[in-house]
Amino acid sequence: MQSASNGCVQNGAPSCSNGATENGHGDGDSGITLNQTNQEIVRLIGQYLKNEGLIKTCESLMNESGCRLDHPAAAKFRQHVMDGDWCKADHDLQELRPLLGQTTNLLEMKFLLLEQKYLEYLEDGRVLDALHVLRNELTPLQHNTIRVHQLSSYMMCSSTEELHERTNWEGKVVFATFSNVTPSRLNELLNQALEFQTLRCSHHNTSQGVALHNSSLLVDHCCPKSSFPMYTVQILNDHCDEVWFCQFSPDGTKLATGSKDTNVIIWDVNPDSCTLSLRKVLEGHNYGAAYISWSPNSTHLIACGPEESPEVWLWNIDTENFLKVSQSPEDALTCCAWNKDGTKFVVGGIRGHFYQCDLEGNVLDSWEGVRVNGLWCRKDGKTVLASDTHHRIRGYIFEEVAEQQILQEDHPIMSFTVDKRDRLALLNVATQGVHLWDLKDKCLVRRYQGVTQGHFTIHSTFGGANQDFIASGSEDNQVYIWHVRNEQPIATLQGHTRTVNCVSWNPVYPHILVSVSDDCSIRVWGPKDKMPKPTVSSSNGESSNNGTWNDMVS
Numbered sequence: 001m002q003s004a005s006n007g008c009v010q011n012g013a014p015s016c017s018n019g020a021t022e023n024g025h026g027d028g029d030s031g032i033t034l035n036q037t038n039q040e041i042v043r044l045i046g047q048y049l050k051n052e053g054l055i056k057t058c059e060s061l062m063n064e065s066g067c068r069l070d071h072p073a074a075a076k077f078r079q080h081v082m083d084g085d086w087c088k089a090d091h092d093l094q095e096l097r098p099l100l101g102q103t104t105n106l107l108e109m110k111f112l113l114l115e116q117k118y119l120e121y122l123e124d125g126r127v128l129d130a131l132h133v134l135r136n137e138l139t140p141l142q143h144n145t146i147r148v149h150q151l152s153s154y155m156m157c158s159s160t161e162e163l164h165e166r167t168n169w170e171g172k173v174v175f176a177t178f179s180n181v182t183p184s185r186l187n188e189l190l191n192q193a194l195e196f197q198t199l200r201c202s203h204h205n206t207s208q209g210v211a212l213h214n215s216s217l218l219v220d221h222c223c224p225k226s227s228f229p230m231y232t233v234q235i236l237n238d239h240c241d242e243v244w245f246c247q248f249s250p251d252g253t254k255l256a257t258g259s260k261d262t263n264v265i266i267w268d269v270n271p272d273s274c275t276l277s278l279r280k281v282l283e284g285h286n287y288g289a290a291y292i293s294w295s296p297n298s299t300h301l302i303a304c305g306p307e308e309s310p311e312v313w314l315w316n317i318d319t320e321n322f323l324k325v326s327q328s329p330e331d332a333l334t335c336c337a338w339n340k341d342g343t344k345f346v347v348g349g350i351r352g353h354f355y356q357c358d359l360e361g362n363v364l365d366s367w368e369g370v371r372v373n374g375l376w377c378r379k380d381g382k383t384v385l386a387s388d389t390h391h392r393i394r395g396y397i398f399e400e401v402a403e404q405q406i407l408q409e410d411h412p413i414m415s416f417t418v419d420k421r422d423r424l425a426l427l428n429v430a431t432q433g434v435h436l437w438d439l440k441d442k443c444l445v446r447r448y449q450g451v452t453q454g455h456f457t458i459h460s461t462f463g464g465a466n467q468d469f470i471a472s473g474s475e476d477n478q479v480y481i482w483h484v485r486n487e488q489p490i491a492t493l494q495g496h497t498r499t500v501n502c503v504s505w506n507p508v509y510p511h512i513l514v515s516v517s518d519d520c521s522i523r524v525w526g527p528k529d530k531m532p533k534p535t536v537s538s539s540n541g542e543s544s545n546n547g548t549w550n551d552m553v554s
Helices: 036-051 055-065 072-083 086-099 103-123 127-141 145-156 160-167 185-200
Strands: 231-236 243-248 254-259 264-270 275-282 291-294 300-304 312-316 322-324 335-338 344-348 354-358 363-366 372-377 383-388 392-397 402-408 413-418 424-429 433-438 443-448 460-463 469-472 479-483 491-493 500-505 513-517 522-526
Touching: 036 055, 036 185, 072 086, 086 103, 103 127, 103 145, 103 160, 127 145, 145 160, 231 275, 243 291, 243 513, 254 291, 254 300, 275 522, 291 335, 300 335, 300 344, 344 372, 372 413, 383 413, 392 413, 413 460, 424 460, 433 469, 460 500, 469 500, 479 513
Parallel strands: 243 500, 335 372
Antiparallel strands: 231 522, 243 254, 254 264, 264 275, 291 300, 300 312, 312 322, 335 344, 344 354, 354 363, 372 383, 383 392, 392 402, 413 424, 424 433, 433 443, 460 469, 469 479, 479 491, 500 513, 513 522
């Protein structure tokens, strides 16, 4: 039967042969009595063997265990369908009623049976018999009327070939296996087990799916820690003062770092070696560069200063052309965010200046009286999330002059970011640490442990192949990494000697993580095999590697 579900006999107990009862408790040839769970395991194995063509092995297993793949009534029903004995098949359905569960299941089975009967009559050229089934048996069921209308159109088929082509039906040789063991059920269960193991793997950082064809069932899935970005691969000291911010470009090929030294440095990313190389230095940020935002196409970036800086710099990375965005010297513009289409951006600060601008730096809209210290543009292309001095995040729609409350904290929100699904927000909260909020349900999900967060502005990040991880700097000079579902850190990265202000996880190459610190350095973290090998000087025999392989990782 073409459309029948393989799970029709959904709740029926398996039957047994060789002296077993219909509930499956029998001795078979081995004298072994199986409980319900063991019967189901045997039947799953039997179904798998049968699907793999090991028919004799399957029969041997069923004989010895005293079980059958099918319920006897289901086997009888299948045989009557194969024989085209529709009266007996209909009688069998009534016998199967207690095993079908809900009444709708019996109605669906009845409909599928009559559909098979109707199509076989058409195939045999018995048009009047088919018409009788359509009018007097299928239609009175008042079930799936759209399908009934579709079936009626097949009466116009001029040949068996046309019937098969229009219905995508291969003929009466095709029938369903009416069993409460779904084909490939064992494969489904094993894949579910692998998926569950993946969810429990604390260092699973790959977009490659875990499935039976690429995994072993002999051991639990577990990604090695050595492949996780928790080892110092490179230390860069090109900034000559505190480094306040870092962010990878959306295409993953570039990194921008901002510093108190008034420079923004653009770095090229080598994903093979997990290293950075200097591309260009963007100079002249008089107040320093405390926040940076890349355009969605990775060609422009905005740089803001700290505290009450009036300057916002809009750079074209390829041409090094720039614009200064400012209404007056009294402006305070310390945070920014790009609209998701890249045609405009928003800037703001804690004095109440809040603007929406175009790529020429023109102010398109302004919002009065909103003291913001963090901004994010949502995927809908119109809503701007802003954290303010009242410890809350609100949504603003400039075009509609509308706003709404999103979340409220009890302490100042120092910074926040949103995941790529536009569902979760990650907040660094003064004296509290790192909090995870659900933006849709507007509820606090988790409070991550370990990090030291006072009143310094520290920026955290989502990361990993599927954004399953969270990383944050800390005032105790360390980088903390958590799995998004667990509040305890899975790694604490040591090496910086002063507060770690910002971390950024590469959005394209998830094996690369970068942190910046008040110690004026940039650290690149990668897998263990990317760590530089110690070299020995030929003159004095001392190793020279800038100390990068001696950094502790706990």
